[in-house]
Amino acid sequence: MAAKKAAKGGAGGAKRGAAGGAKAARGRAKPGAARKRLTPRAEKRGLAAAEVALATSAPELAPLVAEVTGAGGAALGGYREPLSGHALLLAALPLDAVDPTPFQRDLSPTHAKKLAVKIEESGAYLDPIIVVRGADGRLWTPNGRHRLAAAKVLGLRVITALVSPDEQLAFRILALNTEKAHNLRDRSLEVIRMARALAKRDAKARETDFAQEFESPELLTLGAVYEQESRFAGGAYGSFLKKVDRFQARPLAATLRERDAHAARLLAIDADVKKAIEALRAKGFESPYLRAFVVARINPVRFVKLKKGDDKPPMPLPAALLRMAAAAKKFDAGKVRERDLALVAAVAPAED
Numbered sequence: 619m620a621a622k623k624a625a626k627g628g629a630g631g632a633k634r635g636a637a638g639g640a641k642a643a644r645g646r647a648k649p650g651a652a653r654k655r656l657t658p659r660a661e662k663r664g665l666a667a668a669e670v671a672l673a674t675s676a677p678e679l680a681p682l683v684a685e686v687t688g689a690g691g692a693a694l695g696g697y698r699e700p701l702s703g704h705a706l707l708l709a710a711l712p713l714d715a716v717d718p719t720p721f722q723r724d725l726s727p728t729h730a731k732k733l734a735v736k737i738e739e740s741g742a743y744l745d746p747i748i749v750v751r752g753a754d755g756r757l758w759t760p761n762g763r764h765r766l767a768a769a770k771v772l773g774l775r776v777i778t779a780l781v782s783p784d785e786q787l788a789f790r791i792l793a794l795n796t797e798k799a800h801n802l803r804d805r806s807l808e809v810i811r812m813a814r815a816l817a818k819r820d821a822k823a824r825e826t827d828f829a830q831e832f833e834s835p836e837l838l839t840l841g842a843v844y845e846q847e848s849r850f851a852g853g854a855y856g857s858f859l860k861k862v863d864r865f866q867a868r869p870l871a872a873t874l875r876e877r878d879a880h881a882a883r884l885l886a887i888d889a890d891v892k893k894a895i896e897a898l899r900a901k902g903f904e905s906p907y908l909r910a911f912v913v914a915r916i917n918p919v920r921f922v923k924l925k926k927g928d929d930k931p932p933m934p935l936p937a938a939l940l941r942m943a944a945a946a947k948k949f950d951a952g953k954v955r956e957r958d959l960a961l962v963a964a965v966a967p968a969e970d
Contacts, residue, residue, distance in 0.1 A: 664700045672696040678705040682781050689715040689757060691776065707781040708746065713770055716749060716777065717756055718763040721811030723804040730767035737768055746778040750785050753819065760787065802852045803844050809833065810841025810877075817870035825865040825873050836863040839935075842874075842881035854913045855884065861919045862931045862938040883939045890946035891916070897951035905959050916945035 674683055674693045682705075683693045691711040699706050718725075737743055747762025759766060759779070769777045809832050816823050825832070832838060836859035840852045866873045894912045905911070914920055918941040922932040933941075 682707040710776040719758045719760045721815050730764050734768040734771035746780050749779040749781045806837045806841035809837040823870050826867045835865045842877045854909050858917045862935045887943050887946050894949040
């Protein structure tokens with residue numbers, strides 16, 4: 619009897635399990651059902667289609683047309699940008715008339731070659747680059763470095779471009795650059811180069827004036843590190859820096875000198891972290907998360923949880939670096955257990 623009940627219960631459980639599995643499968647069949655939908659803005663804004671149209675003979679385009687023709691290019695058409703109404707010129711420009719911004723990420727020859735191959739395969743070069751007037755009087759593209767290089771690989775004479783009179787666009791547009799996915803090193807180097815360029819242009823410019831362009835303060839510090847050591851594992855220090863690094867309401871020239879000093883301290887800390895990693899390996903620990911583990915152990919603010927909206931750091935960055943440096947020198951590999959590493963592996967950030 620008990621066996622029959624067990625069998626019946628087992629069969630019922632199997633049926634319920636199958637039904638539950640089918641229900642779960644149906645639920646999985648609509649992965650977007652539980653996601654929040656985008657809510658269109660109720661109030662419409664920007665220009666109507668008829669307002670966007672703009673002839674190349676329009677007075678507001680005259681300076682851009684003159685600049686393009688002076689560079690050996692040709693004005694193809696004009697329009698008003700539909701959000702703000704600013705005049706833009708569509709133009710064909712000789713490749714040697716355009717340079718990438720000097721603070722843009724480094725060129726990846728591999729990516730440029732792959733891009734050239736894909737353009738060749740498609741049989742069409744479709745995406746115009748953005749062009750503005752640079753500080754040196756030449757034309758700069760803040761978002762087309764790899765497309766410009768690919769055009770040169772293909773041997774093109776000209777490239778199509780959207781020319782804007784807004785020179786500051788060169789600093790704002792980097793956040794929209796999706797031509798080649800940014801990694802932490804790329805973004806940090808762009809930000810520090812941008813900051814150095816802005817400091818030269820305006821001695822009174824402050825970090826806080828460009829918080830939107832810089833995105834996050836730790837990118838400035840990491841950028842200064844990457845300038846000195848391109849193979850630095852910045853991802854391991856991201857959590858620490860996010861808690862203690864803040865934009866300064868002081869001139870960039872002064873804060874950049876401080877960030878260079880912070881970068882030197884971080885590199886010294888990382889040298890001791892490398893020694894700790896070697897000590898752990900000598901004890902038989904082999905894990906891709908050794909660096910993340912050591913950095914987490916020496917992080918003086920690892921147990922601090924920032925409250926939402928609270929922008930005050932738990933301690934100033936110089937003090938945090940000083941404590942981290944002391945902890946790195948005192949790190950004892952003999953006190954590490956295997957289960958400690960397992961816990962870090964579950965939450966460790968990806969390294970760049």
